[in-house]
Amino acid sequence: MLFSEVATYLNSDLQGDDLEINSMNELSLASTSQLTFAVNKKYAKELTSSKAKAFLIPQDLVEFLPEYVSYIICDDVTISMAYVTKLFAPKPIDFNALASVIGKDTYIDEMAKIEKGALIGSNVTIMAGSYVGSNAKVGNNTILYPNVTIYRDCIVGDDCIVHAGSAIGSDGFGYSHTKIGEHIKIYQNGNVIIEDDVEIGSNSSIDRAVFNSTLIKKGSKIDNLVHIAHNCEIGEYSIIAGQTGLAGSTKMGRNSVFGSQSGVAGHLEIAPFNTFAARSGVTKSIKDSGKTYAGFPLTEHRLWLKTQAKISKLNSSKV
Amino acid sequence: MLFSEVATYLNSDLQGDDLEINSMNELSLASTSQLTFAVNKKYAKELTSSKAKAFLIPQDLVEFLPEYVSYIICDDVTISMAYVTKLFAPKPIDFNALASVIGKDTYIDEMAKIEKGALIGSNVTIMAGSYVGSNAKVGNNTILYPNVTIYRDCIVGDDCIVHAGSAIGSDGFGYSHTKIGEHIKIYQNGNVIIEDDVEIGSNSSIDRAVFNSTLIKKGSKIDNLVHIAHNCEIGEYSIIAGQTGLAGSTKMGRNSVFGSQSGVAGHLEIAPFNTFAARSGVTKSIKDSGKTYAGFPLTEHRLWLKTQAKISKLNSSKV
Amino acid sequence: MLFSEVATYLNSDLQGDDLEINSMNELSLASTSQLTFAVNKKYAKELTSSKAKAFLIPQDLVEFLPEYVSYIICDDVTISMAYVTKLFAPKPIDFNALASVIGKDTYIDEMAKIEKGALIGSNVTIMAGSYVGSNAKVGNNTILYPNVTIYRDCIVGDDCIVHAGSAIGSDGFGYSHTKIGEHIKIYQNGNVIIEDDVEIGSNSSIDRAVFNSTLIKKGSKIDNLVHIAHNCEIGEYSIIAGQTGLAGSTKMGRNSVFGSQSGVAGHLEIAPFNTFAARSGVTKSIKDSGKTYAGFPLTEHRLWLKTQAKISKLNSSKV
Numbered sequence: 001m002l003f004s005e006v007a008t009y010l011n012s013d014l015q016g017d018d019l020e021i022n023s024m025n026e027l028s029l030a031s032t033s034q035l036t037f038a039v040n041k042k043y044a045k046e047l048t049s050s051k052a053k054a055f056l057i058p059q060d061l062v063e064f065l066p067e068y069v070s071y072i073i074c075d076d077v078t079i080s081m082a083y084v085t086k087l088f089a090p091k092p093i094d095f096n097a098l099a100s101v102i103g104k105d106t107y108i109d110e111m112a113k114i115e116k117g118a119l120i121g122s123n124v125t126i127m128a129g130s131y132v133g134s135n136a137k138v139g140n141n142t143i144l145y146p147n148v149t150i151y152r153d154c155i156v157g158d159d160c161i162v163h164a165g166s167a168i169g170s171d172g173f174g175y176s177h178t179k180i181g182e183h184i185k186i187y188q189n190g191n192v193i194i195e196d197d198v199e200i201g202s203n204s205s206i207d208r209a210v211f212n213s214t215l216i217k218k219g220s221k222i223d224n225l226v227h228i229a230h231n232c233e234i235g236e237y238s239i240i241a242g243q244t245g246l247a248g249s250t251k252m253g254r255n256s257v258f259g260s261q262s263g264v265a266g267h268l269e270i271a272p273f274n275t276f277a278a279r280s281g282v283t284k285s286i287k288d289s290g291k292t293y294a295g296f297p298l299t300e301h302r303l304w305l306k307t308q309a310k311i312s313k314l315n316s317s318k319v
Numbered sequence: 320m321l322f323s324e325v326a327t328y329l330n331s332d333l334q335g336d337d338l339e340i341n342s343m344n345e346l347s348l349a350s351t352s353q354l355t356f357a358v359n360k361k362y363a364k365e366l367t368s369s370k371a372k373a374f375l376i377p378q379d380l381v382e383f384l385p386e387y388v389s390y391i392i393c394d395d396v397t398i399s400m401a402y403v404t405k406l407f408a409p410k411p412i413d414f415n416a417l418a419s420v421i422g423k424d425t426y427i428d429e430m431a432k433i434e435k436g437a438l439i440g441s442n443v444t445i446m447a448g449s450y451v452g453s454n455a456k457v458g459n460n461t462i463l464y465p466n467v468t469i470y471r472d473c474i475v476g477d478d479c480i481v482h483a484g485s486a487i488g489s490d491g492f493g494y495s496h497t498k499i500g501e502h503i504k505i506y507q508n509g510n511v512i513i514e515d516d517v518e519i520g521s522n523s524s525i526d527r528a529v530f531n532s533t534l535i536k537k538g539s540k541i542d543n544l545v546h547i548a549h550n551c552e553i554g555e556y557s558i559i560a561g562q563t564g565l566a567g568s569t570k571m572g573r574n575s576v577f578g579s580q581s582g583v584a585g586h587l588e589i590a591p592f593n594t595f596a597a598r599s600g601v602t603k604s605i606k607d608s609g610k611t612y613a614g615f616p617l618t619e620h621r622l623w624l625k626t627q628a629k630i631s632k633l634n635s636s637k638v
Numbered sequence: 639m640l641f642s643e644v645a646t647y648l649n650s651d652l653q654g655d656d657l658e659i660n661s662m663n664e665l666s667l668a669s670t671s672q673l674t675f676a677v678n679k680k681y682a683k684e685l686t687s688s689k690a691k692a693f694l695i696p697q698d699l700v701e702f703l704p705e706y707v708s709y710i711i712c713d714d715v716t717i718s719m720a721y722v723t724k725l726f727a728p729k730p731i732d733f734n735a736l737a738s739v740i741g742k743d744t745y746i747d748e749m750a751k752i753e754k755g756a757l758i759g760s761n762v763t764i765m766a767g768s769y770v771g772s773n774a775k776v777g778n779n780t781i782l783y784p785n786v787t788i789y790r791d792c793i794v795g796d797d798c799i800v801h802a803g804s805a806i807g808s809d810g811f812g813y814s815h816t817k818i819g820e821h822i823k824i825y826q827n828g829n830v831i832i833e834d835d836v837e838i839g840s841n842s843s844i845d846r847a848v849f850n851s852t853l854i855k856k857g858s859k860i861d862n863l864v865h866i867a868h869n870c871e872i873g874e875y876s877i878i879a880g881q882t883g884l885a886g887s888t889k890m891g892r893n894s895v896f897g898s899q900s901g902v903a904g905h906l907e908i909a910p911f912n913t914f915a916a917r918s919g920v921t922k923s924i925k926d927s928g929k930t931y932a933g934f935p936l937t938e939h940r941l942w943l944k945t946q947a948k949i950s951k952l953n954s955s956k957v
Contacts, residue, residue: 092444092462093426107731111751113430113447113465125730128751128769129785131447131465131483143730145808146751146769146787147448149465149483149521164769164787164805165841167483167521170464173542173560181556181574181592183540185518199823202787202805202843203484203863205521205543205561221821223811224843224865225522225883227543227561227579237819241811242843242865243883243901245544245562245579247597255819260865260883261901263562263580263597273819278885278901279919279934281598296598297627303634308935310633314948315941411763411781412745432749432766432784450766450784450802466767468784468802468840486802486840489783492861492879500875500893500911502859504837522803524840524862524880544841546862546880546898564863564881564898566916582881582899582916600917615917616946622953629952 001087003054006035007072009087010080016070021054023189024081024088025211035088037081038064056080082176082184085210089187094134094152103140112144121158133169139196151208157196157218165203168192172207172214172230172248186210188230195219201226201242217254235272253289263296277301320406322373325354326391328406329399335389340373342508343400343407344530354407356400357383375399401495401503404529408506413453413471422459431463440477452488458515470527476515476537484522487511491526491533491549491567505529507549514538520545520561536573554591572608582615596620639725641692644673645710647725648718654708659692661827662719662726663849673726675719676702694718720814720822723848727825732772732790741778750782759796771807777834789846795834795856803841806830810845810852810868810886824848826868833857839864839880855892873910891927901934915939 003021007014021035027043030036030052037056038047044064047057055071065071074080097117104122108114111128118132121140126132130144133152138144142160150156151169162168169192175183190209194216200206201224208214209231216222219237227245228234235254240246244262252264253272264270264282273289276282281296294304320340326333340354346362349355349371356375357366363383366376374390384390393399416436423441427433430447437451440459445451449463452471457463461479469475470488481487488511494502509528513535519525520543527533528550535541538556546564547553554573559565563581571583572591583589583601592608595601600615613623639659645652659673665681668674668690675694676685682702685695693709703709712718735755742760746752749766756770759778764770768782771790776782780798788794789807800806807830813821828847832854838844839862846852847869854860857875865883866872873892878884882900890902891910902908902920911927914920919934932942 092446092464109751111430111749113428127730129448129466129767129787145730145789145805147466147484147767147785147803147805149448151464151483161809163808163843164789165466165484165522165785165803165843167464167466167543170482170521170543171480171518173520173540175540175558182538183556183558199809201811202808202845203522203544203803203841205482205484207521207543219820221811221813224805224808224845225544225841225863229561237821239813239821242867242885243562243881247561247579260885261580261899265597278903297631299631306634307630311630311945311949312935312937315944411765411783430749432747448767448785452784466785466803468767470783470802484785484803484841486783486785486862489801489840489862490799490837492839492859494859494877501857502875502877522841522863524801524803526840526862544863548880562881566880566898580899584916616950618950625953626949630949 003035003070003072006054006084006087010072010074010083012072012074012080014070014072016068019053019070023211024085025052027052029212035084037077039077039081056084076176078176079178079184082186085187085189086185088189090134090152090189092133092152097134100132115152136169145202151192153191154193154208155191156194157198159197160194161199163200163202163204163224166200167205168194168200169208170205172210174210174230174248190214190231192216195236198222204228207248223260229266241278277304322354322389322391325373325403325406329391329393329402331391331393331399333389333391335387338372338389342530343404344371346371348531354403356396358396358400375403395495397495398497398503401505404506404508405504407508409453409471409508411452411471416453419451434471455488464521470511472510473512473527474510475513476517478516479513480518482519482521482523482543485519486524487513487519488527489524491529493529493549493567509533509550511535514555517541523547526567542579548585560597596623641673641708641710644692644722644725648710648712648721650710650712650718652708652710654706657691657708661849662723663690665690667850673722675715677715677719694722714814716814717816717822720824723825723827724823726827728772728790728827730771730790735772738770753790774807783840789830791829792831792846793829794832795836797835798832799837801838801840801842801862804838805843806832806838807846808843810848812848812868812886828852828868830854833874836860842866845886861898867904879916915942 004018025034035054036052047064100118106124108126109128112126112130115134117135119137125143127146129147137155139158145164149167154169171188174186192214195218200222204226206228207230215233217236223242229248231249233251238256241260246264247266250268252270257275259278262280269285271289275292277294292301294301323337344353354373355371366383419437421439425443427445428447431445431449434453436454438456444462446465448466456474458477464483468486473488490507493505511533514537519541523545525547526549534552536555542561548567550568552570557575560579565583566585569587571589576594578597581599588604590608594611596613611620613620642656663672673692674690685702738756740758744762746764747766750764750768753772755773757775763781765784767785775793777796783802787805792807809826812824830852833856838860842864844866845868853871855874861880867886869887871889876894879898884902885904888906890908895913897916900918907923909927913930915932930939932939
């Protein structure tokens with residue numbers, strides 16, 4: 001799409017030369033062919049060093065732009081950015097994709113749906129009611145139990161198991177909010193990548209990234225009714241027990257272990273080899289490895305036990 | 320159905336004239352053609368002013384009945400009421416409905432099921448494995464991703480998105496309990512109404528009302544794995560993040576915002592424009608607007624932070 | 639399968655006579671035709687009295703074996719046991735089963751899938767997108783709403799209702815962990831048995847047992863988005879409200895009542911007729927009946943209320 005078409009859509013003027021854009025990305029990751037955006041002065045420094053050539057910015061960031069770029073000045077960049085994501089959003093189904101390719105010794109139930117452009121490996125089992133979207137990939141030896149949904153463009157590796165009812169690649173929960181309290185959808189134009197040897201329980205939801213990929217690394221095991229939000233990155237051999245929820249863009253190292261009903265806030269970085277007891281509520285990044293945590297707010301597990309003992313004594317105290 | 324048929328079903332005598340009943344409703348909302356009920360003397364005043372003409376009541380409420388009505392005296396009204404809901408329960412599928420009506424430019428996958436009586440708008444996308452029940456409605460431009468279930472008689476507005484695996488209109492969780500500990504199903508004879516511009520994530524469950532409607536008002540956004548119980552009312556432009564659960568009959572005003580893994584008790588009224596941090600547990604109605612809450616039991620967010628700081632100091636105290 | 643084949647698969651030597659094994663089981667339950675295992679000396683006494691004839695054990699347990707048995711010595715029994723479960727794991731679909739049997743007056747939507755070997759009762763309703771696996775049973779009068787998955791070999795009783803998207807019989811979350819942090823799947827070779835008159839809400843997950851059965855006893859009612867792990871046993875007429883999760887192998891007596899978003903740890907025994915308030919977190923077995931509990935860690939409800947009152951006073955204290 002031409003950047004001038006974006007300007008027209010936003011009813012704005014394009015500053016600088018017109019150029020071809022093939023997608024959107026965040027400031028730090030955008031390539032020369034991607035449209036990016038900076039919301040406010042906090043991003044001034046990142047803006048200066050961006051590789052992108054096309055920007056949505058507020059007036060007061062113009063001076064921080066790199067040289068020889070094009071831009072559109074927006075009253076509210078978060079709102080304009082949301083509107084523009086729609087321009088780059090693929091349709092739910094790509095009817096123009098090539099025929100799907102199915103490997104040998106693969107069983108696909110006649111009541112499963114494989115969209116065009118899907119690539120299905122060898123020795124795969126896809127049971128009734130399951131769905132593999134346009135241009136999605138399912139690796140060798142993988143099993144999709146009934147009623148699994150793999151959204152378009154998502155990738156499931158080799159030797160994976162996905163249990164009934166799980167949804168891989170549903171939209172991340174992202175909106176920009178207008179001054180009168182309406183919510184403008186930020187179309188989620190990324191995907192989900194599930195590496196090899198991952199098992200996902202039943203009725204779990206793993207959301208696609210807004211840009212780029214939500215990533216579940218190899219050997220990780222995810223239980224039932226788990227919620228993994230957009231742009232999360234789960235390290236290798238992690239274990240996430242039932243009904244745990246991870247908010248968006250959190251990255252955790254390998255062999256992270258979460259007990260049931262845990263919750264993790266968004267945009268955190270969690271060092272590898274940490275264990276979180278059931279119902280842990282993680283709200284800050286964790287730099288150390290090899291520890292066991294519990295509680296909400298989170299503390300080390302042994303401290304949590306001590307605190308709970310203190311709390312239970314409150315009733316007999318005069319406080 | 321004739322009220323005398325209800326009496327026969329309950330093995331009871333009908334007091335007063337026989338009359339035609341078309342459905343059931345709660346005391347305060349029942350019309351002249353609906354059967355209603357009063358459980359005990361707490362409802363005496365409401366009973367007196369009811370518009371209904373047909374009642375299930377205990378002996379000691381007879382004196383509070385309006386004039387010229389018919390009634391059945393029940394030993395245990397909660398149990399009799401539950402049994403009678405079954406008489407008015409529609410079958411899961413209405414095989415006698417008229418042919419479904421599909422708007423123009425609508426795509427319905429050949430592996431989606433549209434029951435008779437369904438009304439599907441224009442420019443709708445209904446993907447493989449999705450289900451639209453008898454006499455349900457799906458508005459213009461709406462997208463049902465794969466494996467979505469819209470139960471019979473439910474209504475989804477224009478410009479909505481429902482992600483994979485979500486269930487709209489499953490039965491509310493309602494039973495009457497016998498003295499020996501058995502549970503008699505209260506059939507959920509209402510529906511769900513989802514207004515325009517609502518997005519619902521993957522694997523969420525929105526239960527149909529016991530009578531009348533569970534209501535999600537326009538512009539609201541609901542994340543993955545959210546549980547909305549029967550007869551809830553979600554105000555316009557509300558935001559409900561992942562794994563939040565709302566118990567039955569709670570009503571919240573517009574622009575309510577719930578962080579992930581929040582919970583709300585039943586039968587509450589929550590004023591508009593309030594925000595609830597992740598894991599909030601709301602157990603009381605809220606009259607003020609514009610505040611931020613947290614914790615379980617719920618307090619204002621800044622107070623919660625202060626309390627947690629105090630708790631973390633308990634370990635170093637001598638209490 | 640011959641025990642010698644197991645030895646070959648493990649690249650180990652068989653001690654004692656070869657014998658035919660038809661499945662695996664835990665030490666206390668294994669019959670003479672089942673393979674069992676003992677992990678360490680804690681199981682020495684159980685080992686001595688086991689009825690089994692085939693064992694996986696570490697070297698230092700050989701002396702505790704019953705007479706006239708066969709065994710394989712393993713460096714790490716938990717790992718070897720996990721590998722061997724795969725040998726006994728049935729395929730997701732049994733293509734060689736006999737034709738399914740469907741009772742009279744049963745409605746099966748043309749978009750539902752019934753695998754071979756399934757037994758469907760009379761007057762059953764199986765709606766579009768639902769799946770009944772190989773050799774599974776669905777009792778009389780039962781309703782499966784759309785997109786329900788009943789995995790192979792699972793049993794659903796008479797007069798049950800299963801709402802949209804629920805998964806009955808997905809694999810329990812069981813792995814053995816290698817020294818370098820990889821997870822070896824313990825194949826879940828048991829099933830789920832749901833007795834008569836059980837209702838299960840939408841998008842709930844009930845996992846199959848690793849050996850034997852996960853059991854939901856008659857008259858129990860389970861809400862939406864509930865997670866019941868492998869080998870749990872739910873007593874008759876229990877009530878489990880929305881988003882509650884039960885970890886593995888927990889057994890609860892009849893008329894157990896769990897409020898929404900409760901959690902129960904694994905391997906507990908909970909006496910009958912207890913009630914747990916919403917968000918209860920049960921981490922210990924409960925011997926008394928007839929009480930109401932709350933909180934995490936769990937206490938009696940009235941004590942929890944008192945403790946919360948004390949906590950709320952911390953802010954005005956000088957502690």
